[in-house]
Amino acid sequence: MGRAVLETAAERDDTTVVFAANHTPTDERVAGHEVRSTDDLPDLLTDHAPDVVVDFTGPDSAVEYATACAGSGVGFVTGTTGFEADHRDALREAADRIPVLWAANFSRGIHALGDALAETVETLPGSDIELTETHHNRKRDAPSGTATTLLDRIDDASAADRDRTYGREGEQPRDGNEVGVHVRRAGNVRGEHEVLLAGNDEVLTLTHRAESRGVFAGGALDAAVWLAGRDAGWYGFEEVLA
Missing domain, CATH: 3.30.360.10 (Dihydrodipicolinate Reductase; domain 2)
Incomplete structure:
Protein backbone atom coordinates (compact mmCIF):
# COMPACT_ATOMS: atom_id res chain seq x y z
CA MET A 1 0.00 0.00 0.00
CA GLY A 2 2.85 2.39 0.70
CA ARG A 3 4.15 1.90 -2.82
CA ALA A 4 0.63 2.38 -4.22
CA VAL A 5 0.23 5.66 -2.31
CA LEU A 6 3.54 7.01 -3.63
CA GLU A 7 2.79 5.97 -7.21
CA THR A 8 -0.73 7.41 -7.09
CA ALA A 9 0.45 10.68 -5.53
CA ALA A 10 2.94 11.10 -8.38
CA GLU A 11 0.01 11.22 -10.82
CA ARG A 12 -1.90 13.92 -8.92
CA ASP A 13 -1.63 17.70 -8.94
CA ASP A 14 -3.15 18.23 -5.49
CA THR A 15 -0.57 16.31 -3.44
CA THR A 16 3.18 16.55 -2.95
CA VAL A 17 5.16 13.83 -1.20
CA VAL A 18 7.83 15.33 1.08
CA PHE A 19 9.14 12.06 2.51
CA ALA A 20 8.46 8.32 2.58
CA ALA A 21 9.30 5.99 5.45
CA ASN A 22 9.10 2.28 6.16
CA HIS A 23 10.15 0.12 9.10
CA THR A 24 12.55 -1.66 6.73
CA PRO A 25 14.10 1.02 4.51
CA THR A 26 15.46 0.11 1.10
CA ASP A 27 17.99 1.54 -1.32
CA GLU A 28 15.31 1.31 -4.04
CA ARG A 29 13.62 4.58 -4.86
CA VAL A 30 9.84 4.31 -5.07
CA ALA A 31 8.09 6.69 -7.47
CA GLY A 32 11.26 8.78 -7.32
CA HIS A 33 11.43 8.94 -3.52
CA GLU A 34 14.02 7.66 -1.10
CA VAL A 35 12.43 5.44 1.54
CA ARG A 36 13.72 6.38 4.99
CA SER A 37 13.49 4.41 8.22
CA THR A 38 10.49 5.08 10.44
CA ASP A 39 13.00 5.36 13.28
CA ASP A 40 13.68 8.80 11.79
CA LEU A 41 10.02 9.82 11.78
CA PRO A 42 10.23 12.52 14.51
CA ASP A 43 13.12 14.20 12.65
CA LEU A 44 11.36 13.83 9.30
CA LEU A 45 8.25 15.50 10.71
CA THR A 46 10.33 18.39 12.05
CA ASP A 47 12.45 18.82 8.93
CA HIS A 48 9.68 18.57 6.33
CA ALA A 49 6.59 19.81 8.25
CA PRO A 50 4.00 17.89 6.20
CA ASP A 51 0.31 18.73 6.42
CA VAL A 52 -0.72 15.07 6.76
CA VAL A 53 0.90 11.67 7.17
CA VAL A 54 -0.76 8.70 5.41
CA ASP A 55 -0.29 5.38 7.22
CA PHE A 56 -0.81 1.78 6.11
CA THR A 57 1.15 -0.32 8.59
CA GLY A 58 0.06 -2.28 11.67
CA PRO A 59 -1.82 -1.47 14.88
CA ASP A 60 1.21 -0.89 17.13
CA SER A 61 3.15 1.15 14.59
CA ALA A 62 0.08 3.18 13.58
CA VAL A 63 -0.36 4.27 17.19
CA GLU A 64 3.35 5.10 17.44
CA TYR A 65 3.23 7.22 14.31
CA ALA A 66 -0.03 8.95 15.28
CA THR A 67 1.53 9.88 18.62
CA ALA A 68 4.58 11.31 16.84
CA CYS A 69 2.29 13.31 14.54
CA ALA A 70 0.38 14.63 17.53
CA GLY A 71 3.65 15.87 19.01
CA SER A 72 4.43 17.72 15.77
CA GLY A 73 0.95 19.02 14.97
CA VAL A 74 0.65 16.94 11.80
CA GLY A 75 -2.65 15.43 10.65
CA PHE A 76 -2.89 11.66 10.42
CA VAL A 77 -4.76 9.46 7.93
CA THR A 78 -4.67 5.71 8.53
CA GLY A 79 -6.09 2.72 6.72
CA THR A 80 -4.60 0.26 9.19
CA THR A 81 -6.98 -2.36 10.57
CA GLY A 82 -6.86 -4.95 13.33
CA PHE A 83 -6.94 -2.43 16.18
CA GLU A 84 -7.68 -3.58 19.72
CA ALA A 85 -9.42 -1.34 22.26
CA ASP A 86 -6.14 0.09 23.60
CA HIS A 87 -5.02 1.01 20.07
CA ARG A 88 -8.30 2.82 19.41
CA ASP A 89 -8.03 4.66 22.72
CA ALA A 90 -4.53 5.84 21.83
CA LEU A 91 -5.67 7.07 18.42
CA ARG A 92 -8.54 8.93 20.06
CA GLU A 93 -6.05 10.58 22.40
CA ALA A 94 -4.02 11.73 19.41
CA ALA A 95 -7.24 13.12 17.91
CA ASP A 96 -7.52 15.46 20.90
CA ARG A 97 -4.44 17.24 19.54
CA ILE A 98 -4.54 16.75 15.76
CA PRO A 99 -7.05 15.78 13.06
CA VAL A 100 -7.12 11.98 12.73
CA LEU A 101 -9.04 10.16 10.00
CA TRP A 102 -9.43 6.39 10.07
CA ALA A 103 -11.15 4.15 7.53
CA ALA A 104 -11.15 0.39 7.21
CA ASN A 105 -11.46 0.89 3.46
CA PHE A 106 -10.82 3.95 1.29
CA SER A 107 -12.78 2.64 -1.70
CA ALA A 210 -11.05 -4.11 -5.96
CA GLU A 211 -8.95 -4.64 -9.06
CA SER A 212 -6.01 -2.52 -7.90
CA ARG A 213 -4.53 -1.17 -4.67
CA GLY A 214 -4.61 2.19 -6.42
CA VAL A 215 -8.31 2.34 -5.52
CA PHE A 216 -7.42 2.50 -1.83
CA ALA A 217 -4.40 4.75 -2.35
CA GLY A 218 -6.49 7.29 -4.25
CA GLY A 219 -9.12 7.34 -1.53
CA ALA A 220 -6.48 7.77 1.18
CA LEU A 221 -4.99 10.72 -0.70
CA ASP A 222 -8.47 12.23 -1.13
CA ALA A 223 -8.81 11.92 2.65
CA ALA A 224 -5.41 13.55 3.23
CA VAL A 225 -6.28 16.52 1.01
CA TRP A 226 -9.62 16.91 2.80
CA LEU A 227 -8.07 16.60 6.27
CA ALA A 228 -5.25 19.12 5.78
CA GLY A 229 -5.79 22.21 7.92
CA ARG A 230 -8.82 20.89 9.80
CA ASP A 231 -9.31 21.19 13.53
CA ALA A 232 -8.21 18.42 15.88
CA GLY A 233 -10.78 15.65 16.06
CA TRP A 234 -11.82 12.20 14.91
CA TYR A 235 -13.00 11.92 11.31
CA GLY A 236 -14.24 9.21 8.95
CA PHE A 237 -14.07 8.67 5.20
CA GLU A 238 -17.83 9.16 4.94
CA GLU A 239 -17.23 12.83 5.75
CA VAL A 240 -14.83 13.10 2.81
CA LEU A 241 -17.50 11.65 0.53
CA ALA A 242 -20.33 13.85 1.85
Whole structure:
Protein backbone atom coordinates (compact mmCIF):
# COMPACT_ATOMS: atom_id res chain seq x y z
CA MET A 1 0.00 0.00 0.00
CA GLY A 2 2.85 2.39 0.70
CA ARG A 3 4.15 1.90 -2.82
CA ALA A 4 0.63 2.38 -4.22
CA VAL A 5 0.23 5.66 -2.31
CA LEU A 6 3.54 7.01 -3.63
CA GLU A 7 2.79 5.97 -7.21
CA THR A 8 -0.73 7.41 -7.09
CA ALA A 9 0.45 10.68 -5.53
CA ALA A 10 2.94 11.10 -8.38
CA GLU A 11 0.01 11.22 -10.82
CA ARG A 12 -1.90 13.92 -8.92
CA ASP A 13 -1.63 17.70 -8.94
CA ASP A 14 -3.15 18.23 -5.49
CA THR A 15 -0.57 16.31 -3.44
CA THR A 16 3.18 16.55 -2.95
CA VAL A 17 5.16 13.83 -1.20
CA VAL A 18 7.83 15.33 1.08
CA PHE A 19 9.14 12.06 2.51
CA ALA A 20 8.46 8.32 2.58
CA ALA A 21 9.30 5.99 5.45
CA ASN A 22 9.10 2.28 6.16
CA HIS A 23 10.15 0.12 9.10
CA THR A 24 12.55 -1.66 6.73
CA PRO A 25 14.10 1.02 4.51
CA THR A 26 15.46 0.11 1.10
CA ASP A 27 17.99 1.54 -1.32
CA GLU A 28 15.31 1.31 -4.04
CA ARG A 29 13.62 4.58 -4.86
CA VAL A 30 9.84 4.31 -5.07
CA ALA A 31 8.09 6.69 -7.47
CA GLY A 32 11.26 8.78 -7.32
CA HIS A 33 11.43 8.94 -3.52
CA GLU A 34 14.02 7.66 -1.10
CA VAL A 35 12.43 5.44 1.54
CA ARG A 36 13.72 6.38 4.99
CA SER A 37 13.49 4.41 8.22
CA THR A 38 10.49 5.08 10.44
CA ASP A 39 13.00 5.36 13.28
CA ASP A 40 13.68 8.80 11.79
CA LEU A 41 10.02 9.82 11.78
CA PRO A 42 10.23 12.52 14.51
CA ASP A 43 13.12 14.20 12.65
CA LEU A 44 11.36 13.83 9.30
CA LEU A 45 8.25 15.50 10.71
CA THR A 46 10.33 18.39 12.05
CA ASP A 47 12.45 18.82 8.93
CA HIS A 48 9.68 18.57 6.33
CA ALA A 49 6.59 19.81 8.25
CA PRO A 50 4.00 17.89 6.20
CA ASP A 51 0.31 18.73 6.42
CA VAL A 52 -0.72 15.07 6.76
CA VAL A 53 0.90 11.67 7.17
CA VAL A 54 -0.76 8.70 5.41
CA ASP A 55 -0.29 5.38 7.22
CA PHE A 56 -0.81 1.78 6.11
CA THR A 57 1.15 -0.32 8.59
CA GLY A 58 0.06 -2.28 11.67
CA PRO A 59 -1.82 -1.47 14.88
CA ASP A 60 1.21 -0.89 17.13
CA SER A 61 3.15 1.15 14.59
CA ALA A 62 0.08 3.18 13.58
CA VAL A 63 -0.36 4.27 17.19
CA GLU A 64 3.35 5.10 17.44
CA TYR A 65 3.23 7.22 14.31
CA ALA A 66 -0.03 8.95 15.28
CA THR A 67 1.53 9.88 18.62
CA ALA A 68 4.58 11.31 16.84
CA CYS A 69 2.29 13.31 14.54
CA ALA A 70 0.38 14.63 17.53
CA GLY A 71 3.65 15.87 19.01
CA SER A 72 4.43 17.72 15.77
CA GLY A 73 0.95 19.02 14.97
CA VAL A 74 0.65 16.94 11.80
CA GLY A 75 -2.65 15.43 10.65
CA PHE A 76 -2.89 11.66 10.42
CA VAL A 77 -4.76 9.46 7.93
CA THR A 78 -4.67 5.71 8.53
CA GLY A 79 -6.09 2.72 6.72
CA THR A 80 -4.60 0.26 9.19
CA THR A 81 -6.98 -2.36 10.57
CA GLY A 82 -6.86 -4.95 13.33
CA PHE A 83 -6.94 -2.43 16.18
CA GLU A 84 -7.68 -3.58 19.72
CA ALA A 85 -9.42 -1.34 22.26
CA ASP A 86 -6.14 0.09 23.60
CA HIS A 87 -5.02 1.01 20.07
CA ARG A 88 -8.30 2.82 19.41
CA ASP A 89 -8.03 4.66 22.72
CA ALA A 90 -4.53 5.84 21.83
CA LEU A 91 -5.67 7.07 18.42
CA ARG A 92 -8.54 8.93 20.06
CA GLU A 93 -6.05 10.58 22.40
CA ALA A 94 -4.02 11.73 19.41
CA ALA A 95 -7.24 13.12 17.91
CA ASP A 96 -7.52 15.46 20.90
CA ARG A 97 -4.44 17.24 19.54
CA ILE A 98 -4.54 16.75 15.76
CA PRO A 99 -7.05 15.78 13.06
CA VAL A 100 -7.12 11.98 12.73
CA LEU A 101 -9.04 10.16 10.00
CA TRP A 102 -9.43 6.39 10.07
CA ALA A 103 -11.15 4.15 7.53
CA ALA A 104 -11.15 0.39 7.21
CA ASN A 105 -11.46 0.89 3.46
CA PHE A 106 -10.82 3.95 1.29
CA SER A 107 -12.78 2.64 -1.70
CA ARG A 108 -15.75 4.76 -2.73
CA GLY A 109 -17.38 1.60 -4.07
CA ILE A 110 -17.21 -0.12 -0.68
CA HIS A 111 -18.96 2.82 0.95
CA ALA A 112 -21.66 2.65 -1.72
CA LEU A 113 -21.95 -1.07 -0.99
CA GLY A 114 -22.40 -0.35 2.71
CA ASP A 115 -25.23 2.10 2.00
CA ALA A 116 -26.91 -0.35 -0.37
CA LEU A 117 -26.49 -3.16 2.14
CA ALA A 118 -28.15 -1.21 4.95
CA GLU A 119 -31.13 -0.39 2.74
CA THR A 120 -31.39 -3.99 1.54
CA VAL A 121 -31.36 -5.43 5.07
CA GLU A 122 -34.15 -3.06 6.06
CA THR A 123 -36.15 -4.01 2.95
CA LEU A 124 -35.64 -7.79 3.43
CA PRO A 125 -35.70 -8.14 7.23
CA GLY A 126 -36.28 -11.90 7.28
CA SER A 127 -33.41 -12.86 5.02
CA ASP A 128 -30.60 -15.22 5.95
CA ILE A 129 -27.32 -13.32 5.56
CA GLU A 130 -23.87 -14.68 4.75
CA LEU A 131 -20.74 -12.58 4.26
CA THR A 132 -17.63 -13.83 2.47
CA GLU A 133 -14.41 -11.87 2.12
CA THR A 134 -11.23 -12.72 0.20
CA HIS A 135 -7.81 -11.10 0.48
CA HIS A 136 -4.19 -11.83 -0.40
CA ASN A 137 -2.34 -14.52 1.51
CA ARG A 138 -0.31 -12.07 3.61
CA LYS A 139 -3.19 -10.18 5.17
CA ARG A 140 -3.00 -10.46 8.94
CA ASP A 141 -6.41 -9.64 10.40
CA ALA A 142 -9.41 -11.90 9.82
CA PRO A 143 -12.10 -11.01 9.13
CA SER A 144 -10.92 -7.88 7.39
CA GLY A 145 -11.66 -4.44 8.77
CA THR A 146 -13.95 -3.85 5.81
CA ALA A 147 -15.90 -7.03 6.54
CA THR A 148 -16.28 -5.96 10.16
CA THR A 149 -17.57 -2.57 9.05
CA LEU A 150 -20.12 -4.26 6.76
CA LEU A 151 -21.19 -6.51 9.64
CA ASP A 152 -21.72 -3.41 11.76
CA ARG A 153 -23.90 -1.94 9.00
CA ILE A 154 -25.96 -5.15 9.02
CA ASP A 155 -26.38 -4.92 12.79
CA ASP A 156 -27.46 -1.28 12.61
CA ALA A 157 -30.06 -2.04 9.92
CA SER A 158 -31.45 -5.21 11.55
CA ALA A 159 -34.54 -5.17 13.72
CA ALA A 160 -33.06 -7.83 16.03
CA ASP A 161 -29.53 -8.62 17.16
CA ARG A 162 -27.68 -11.03 14.88
CA ASP A 163 -24.99 -13.39 16.15
CA ARG A 164 -21.87 -13.79 14.04
CA THR A 165 -20.93 -17.36 13.13
CA TYR A 166 -17.37 -17.65 11.84
CA GLY A 167 -17.27 -20.60 9.50
CA ARG A 168 -19.10 -23.88 10.14
CA GLU A 169 -18.08 -27.42 10.87
CA GLY A 170 -20.01 -30.53 11.87
CA GLU A 171 -23.72 -30.28 12.63
CA GLN A 172 -24.64 -26.62 12.64
CA PRO A 173 -28.21 -25.95 11.58
CA ARG A 174 -28.64 -22.29 10.84
CA ASP A 175 -29.94 -19.91 13.48
CA GLY A 176 -32.29 -17.44 11.84
CA ASN A 177 -30.69 -14.50 13.63
CA GLU A 178 -27.10 -15.30 12.73
CA VAL A 179 -24.78 -13.86 10.10
CA GLY A 180 -22.34 -16.35 8.61
CA VAL A 181 -18.84 -14.94 8.18
CA HIS A 182 -16.36 -16.67 5.88
CA VAL A 183 -12.72 -15.65 5.34
CA ARG A 184 -10.51 -16.67 2.43
CA ARG A 185 -6.80 -15.86 2.00
CA ALA A 186 -5.20 -16.65 -1.34
CA GLY A 187 -2.74 -15.34 -3.89
CA ASN A 188 -2.59 -11.61 -4.47
CA VAL A 189 -6.31 -10.81 -4.26
CA ARG A 190 -6.64 -7.07 -3.52
CA GLY A 191 -9.98 -7.38 -1.81
CA GLU A 192 -13.37 -8.91 -2.49
CA HIS A 193 -16.47 -8.74 -0.31
CA GLU A 194 -19.76 -10.50 -1.01
CA VAL A 195 -22.95 -10.38 1.02
CA LEU A 196 -25.63 -12.95 0.23
CA LEU A 197 -29.24 -12.47 1.39
CA ALA A 198 -31.63 -15.37 0.90
CA GLY A 199 -35.27 -15.93 1.77
CA ASN A 200 -38.79 -16.21 0.36
CA ASP A 201 -37.52 -18.22 -2.63
CA GLU A 202 -35.18 -15.48 -3.82
CA VAL A 203 -31.50 -14.73 -3.43
CA LEU A 204 -29.80 -11.35 -3.65
CA THR A 205 -26.01 -10.92 -3.75
CA LEU A 206 -24.11 -7.67 -3.28
CA THR A 207 -20.45 -7.78 -4.28
CA HIS A 208 -17.50 -5.43 -4.43
CA ARG A 209 -14.13 -6.34 -5.90
CA ALA A 210 -11.05 -4.11 -5.96
CA GLU A 211 -8.95 -4.64 -9.06
CA SER A 212 -6.01 -2.52 -7.90
CA ARG A 213 -4.53 -1.17 -4.67
CA GLY A 214 -4.61 2.19 -6.42
CA VAL A 215 -8.31 2.34 -5.52
CA PHE A 216 -7.42 2.50 -1.83
CA ALA A 217 -4.40 4.75 -2.35
CA GLY A 218 -6.49 7.29 -4.25
CA GLY A 219 -9.12 7.34 -1.53
CA ALA A 220 -6.48 7.77 1.18
CA LEU A 221 -4.99 10.72 -0.70
CA ASP A 222 -8.47 12.23 -1.13
CA ALA A 223 -8.81 11.92 2.65
CA ALA A 224 -5.41 13.55 3.23
CA VAL A 225 -6.28 16.52 1.01
CA TRP A 226 -9.62 16.91 2.80
CA LEU A 227 -8.07 16.60 6.27
CA ALA A 228 -5.25 19.12 5.78
CA GLY A 229 -5.79 22.21 7.92
CA ARG A 230 -8.82 20.89 9.80
CA ASP A 231 -9.31 21.19 13.53
CA ALA A 232 -8.21 18.42 15.88
CA GLY A 233 -10.78 15.65 16.06
CA TRP A 234 -11.82 12.20 14.91
CA TYR A 235 -13.00 11.92 11.31
CA GLY A 236 -14.24 9.21 8.95
CA PHE A 237 -14.07 8.67 5.20
CA GLU A 238 -17.83 9.16 4.94
CA GLU A 239 -17.23 12.83 5.75
CA VAL A 240 -14.83 13.10 2.81
CA LEU A 241 -17.50 11.65 0.53
CA ALA A 242 -20.33 13.85 1.85
